[in-house]
Amino acid sequence: MKRTTITLCTLLIAGLGAANAETVAPTAVAFEEGAVAQSLTGVAGDPAEGAKVVSTKSQGNCVACHEITDLADVPFHGEVGPMLDGAGDRWSEAELRGIIVDAKMTFEDSMMPSFYKTEGFIRLGKAYTGKAHEGDVVPLLNAQQIEDVVAYLMTLKD
Secondary structure (H helix, E strand, O other), rough: OOOHHHHHHHHHHHHHHHOOOOOOHHHHOOOOOOOOOOOOOOOOOOOHHHHHHHHHOOOOOHHOOOOOOOOOOOOOOOOOOOOOHHHHOOHHHHHHHHHHHHHHHHHOOOOOOOOOOOOOOOEEEEOOOOEOOOOOOOOOHHHHHHHHHHHHOOOOOO
16 A cells, blocks of 8 residues: 555656646757757657658648658658658757747748747738737647647658
């Protein structure tokens, strides 16, 4: 009984530590030559969830611009961006995180959207209305979704 109580308390404390991990705000992300070394959540990404974000239109929708053989069953892969097969070999985890957060920090002329940026936009509009955006800007993906996508892309090896 005592051992069970101690184990449960240890698991509870560990769980609270993970739940209380500080999320890095979009305005506080630290770039070093385009890479972001620090996890945005302090919680490991889930590759399966990352694959969902990459392939879901209402989330990251990365397949709209990139081809990924691993997700061949998802329709309408694009050719605007590079093929992501082997992404885990081509870029480090920090480089991938930086590219997803704000690709323009690595590739100045990139057409890729900044998925975790909330300021510095020019003429930000309100969803196809032709009107200016009002209020706070919410990032396209949250911090954990970014970590999940990074975890997924790291599984794509040649």
